[in-house]
Amino acid sequence: MIHSSLLSRLDGVFLTLILGALVLWFVPAGMGRYGTYVLSLWLVTAVAVMGLNLTLGVAGLKSLAQAAFMGIGAYATALLTTKGGMGWLPAFAISGLLTFAIGLLLGFPALRVKAHYLAFVTLAFSTLVWLVLRNEQWLTGGVFGLSNIPRPTLFGLKLDGHLAFHRFVVVATVLLALALWWLIRSPWGRAFLALRENPVRAASLGINIRAYTLLAFAIGSAYAGFAGALYAPLVEFIDPSPFALSASFFLLLMVVAGGSGYQLGPFVGALLGVVLPEWLRFTGGLYLILFAAIVVALLIACPQGMLGLFERFWNAIRRRPMGRNLPLREEQP
Amino acid sequence: MAEFIAYLIAGLATGAIYALAAIGFTLVWQTSQTINFAQGEFVMLPAILILAMVGFLGAPFWLATVLGIALFVLLFGWGFKIVIVDPMIRHGVLPLAIATMALAIIMKEGAKDGFSAEAQNFPSFLPVQTISLGGVSISLQHIAIILVACAAIGGLQWFVTRTKTGRQMQAAAQNPNVALVLGIPVARMVMLTFLINAGLAALASVLISPIYLAKFSNGEVIGLFAFIAAIVGGFNQVRGALAGGLIVGVIDSLAAAYISTSYRLAVPLVLLVIIILVKPEGLFGRKEERRV
Numbered sequence: 251m252i253h254s255s256l257l258s259r260l261d262g263v264f265l266t267l268i269l270g271a272l273v274l275w276f277v278p279a280g281m282g283r284y285g286t287y288v289l290s291l292w293l294v295t296a297v298a299v300m301g302l303n304l305t306l307g308v309a310g311l312k313s314l315a316q317a318a319f320m321g322i323g324a325y326a327t328a329l330l331t332t333k334g335g336m337g338w339l340p341a342f343a344i345s346g347l348l349t350f351a352i353g354l355l356l357g358f359p360a361l362r363v364k365a366h367y368l369a370f371v372t373l374a375f376s377t378l379v380w381l382v383l384r385n386e387q388w389l390t391g392g393v394f395g396l397s398n399i400p401r402p403t404l405f406g407l408k409l410d411g412h413l414a415f416h417r418f419v420v421v422a423t424v425l426l427a428l429a430l431w432w433l434i435r436s437p438w439g440r441a442f443l444a445l446r447e448n449p450v451r452a453a454s455l456g457i458n459i460r461a462y463t464l465l466a467f468a469i470g471s472a473y474a475g476f477a478g479a480l481y482a483p484l485v486e487f488i489d490p491s492p493f494a495l496s497a498s499f500f501l502l503l504m505v506v507a508g509g510s511g512y513q514l515g516p517f518v519g520a521l522l523g524v525v526l527p528e529w530l531r532f533t534g535g536l537y538l539i540l541f542a543a544i545v546v547a548l549l550i551a552c553p554q555g556m557l558g559l560f561e562r563f564w565n566a567i568r569r570r571p572m573g574r575n576l577p578l579r580e581e582q583p
Numbered sequence: 584m585a586e587f588i589a590y591l592i593a594g595l596a597t598g599a600i601y602a603l604a605a606i607g608f609t610l611v612w613q614t615s616q617t618i619n620f621a622q623g624e625f626v627m628l629p630a631i632l633i634l635a636m637v638g639f640l641g642a643p644f645w646l647a648t649v650l651g652i653a654l655f656v657l658l659f660g661w662g663f664k665i666v667i668v669d670p671m672i673r674h675g676v677l678p679l680a681i682a683t684m685a686l687a688i689i690m691k692e693g694a695k696d697g698f699s700a701e702a703q704n705f706p707s708f709l710p711v712q713t714i715s716l717g718g719v720s721i722s723l724q725h726i727a728i729i730l731v732a733c734a735a736i737g738g739l740q741w742f743v744t745r746t747k748t749g750r751q752m753q754a755a756a757q758n759p760n761v762a763l764v765l766g767i768p769v770a771r772m773v774m775l776t777f778l779i780n781a782g783l784a785a786l787a788s789v790l791i792s793p794i795y796l797a798k799f800s801n802g803e804v805i806g807l808f809a810f811i812a813a814i815v816g817g818f819n820q821v822r823g824a825l826a827g828g829l830i831v832g833v834i835d836s837l838a839a840a841y842i843s844t845s846y847r848l849a850v851p852l853v854l855l856v857i858i859i860l861v862k863p864e865g866l867f868g869r870k871e872e873r874r875v
Binding site for chain 1: 680
């Protein structure tokens with residue numbers, strides 16, 4: 251029973267992704283340069299949030315370095331495509347592999363001890379990355395950043411214009427989201443879920459907890475690297491500030507706002523975190539406070555986030571008992 | 584050598600302040616499993632509140648300090664517990680930890696938008712002269728900070744181990760169920776640790792702001808050092824957090840002087856990773872048993 255309802259939900263995810271991609275392919279046609287940019291930024295952020303959703307929502311780990319990993323991906327791609335003279339696709343792959351490897355290196359000592367130590371290790375790592383980005387001028391340009399990052403040319407197609415690049419981001423995002431969708435349906439993904447629901451039982455069923463938690467964290471970090479590789483050519487200029495510690499906090503709040511553990515949650519969370527501020531420009535700097543306050547209110551009322559709230563309403567309308575949703579993992583008291 | 588001693592004392596002074604923040608952090612963690620990621624902002628905000636009272640109400644500095652600290656303890660001791668921790672703890676530790684990150688953003692942006700984005704001078708209650716002792720120039724301010732912080736920590740230690748209320752607090756932290764059976768008002772004891780945490784943070788704020796200036800973004804670094812101090816010292820000990828704070832403060836001061844000013848933050852981070860690799864329960868911590 252649980253099995254079939256889970257499958258049908260995942261098919262819903264699949265359909266939504268494909269339909270959403272079609273809509274987003276055509277929607278920006280009349281939106282102008284800036285509107286298209288905001289939409290692309292939304293999707294790129296959603297990729298980073300997707301990775302964090304795997305780390306937090308599926309494996310139950312707090313990572314406070316998602317923005318730092320995104321920074322590593324962005325700087326790696328920027329350096330490889332400008333100074334390295336490399337094409338975008340290999341730079342993208344290297345960014346992902348690099349952040350995956352760093353994730354493994356960072357997660358190994360922390361997860362050896364206790365899951366919440368990962369939060370402190372990633373917190374420290376986040377600060378370290380920011381220091382390197384700011385201080386190593388010869389490589390990263392320091393506070394002045396790197397500019398003139400080229401937009402990619404793929405398979406003979408030049409993706410220079412804002413519309414062409416937006417469509418490229420749509421395709422990349424959908425491919426990355428589908429890869430994650432497949433992963434969560436695979437036996438690996440089941441193991442991740444088992445791990446979050448009941449680690450002791452998962453261990454007794456022969457799941458290597460440490461290896462799987464580490465893997466979830468590394469894959470989550472690699473998605474931040476992918477997001478960075480998309481971000482650099484999107485903005486064409488990068489400096490250290492969007493990759494600071496507070497940005498990592500912000501990404502974590504987006505996971506929770508959208509609905510931690512829901513596969514479409516990252517899109518909702520990033521919508522609240524990236525697109526909504528554009529509509530609420532009149533609030534000025536207060537938007538951040540507003541967003542954080544909304545997240546606190548959501549956490550009190552419905553820790554499953556916007557999608558959890560939506561599911562509650564949906565179930566109330568259909569007068570069915572609450573479906574088995576995916577709440578944040580509660581640690582053993 | 585004279586230089587080295589001066590750096591050492593400066594490090595001990597900032598370290599004693601980190602220790603205050605780290606002790607509050609571990610107290611709250613012990614009694615309610617709250618990992619407060621806003622701890623740095625807890626140290627940043629009281630100074631801003633005090634300056635705001637001087638600026639907006641025209642209150643004299645001493646009165647503003649008393650009012651500011653009282654307001655802070657009310658809002659971020661009592662209010663924090665009632666508004667954020669109580670409704671959230673039933674959902675588990677993870678949502679609460681994330682809520683404290685949201686709180687950190689609210690406090691930081693609130694201080695920036697509501698008060699000032701610029702660093703502000705913060706007057707010191709302590710003497711600011713420098714004296715020369717056998718060729719070593721020593722800042723009286725640093726010595727006074729060490730004394731004040733140590734007195735506060737000593738008082739806390741005395742309260743926790745020697746008074747009845749303090750022992751009840753310890754019992755409530757170690758085993759709330761048994762404590763409840765023994766008739767200890769556990770809920771009140773937990774609230775008490777939140778008030779103590781806010782008080783320690785306010786004291787740290789008043790001590791550190793004359794050195795670092797009062798600025799909305801101070802919380803990030805102070806919080807980071809407090810977390811490192813708590814982990815290095817061992818999560819479950821007051822004296823551990825004290826030692827951790829002093830070690831981190833001294834290492835930071837010496838690293839800034841002898842290694843590199845731009846990478847001074849990196850050295851305590853390396854220390855953190857080494858401790859987690861070699862002695863994860865901290866230098867003074869007890870090993871916690873695994874609970875299934």
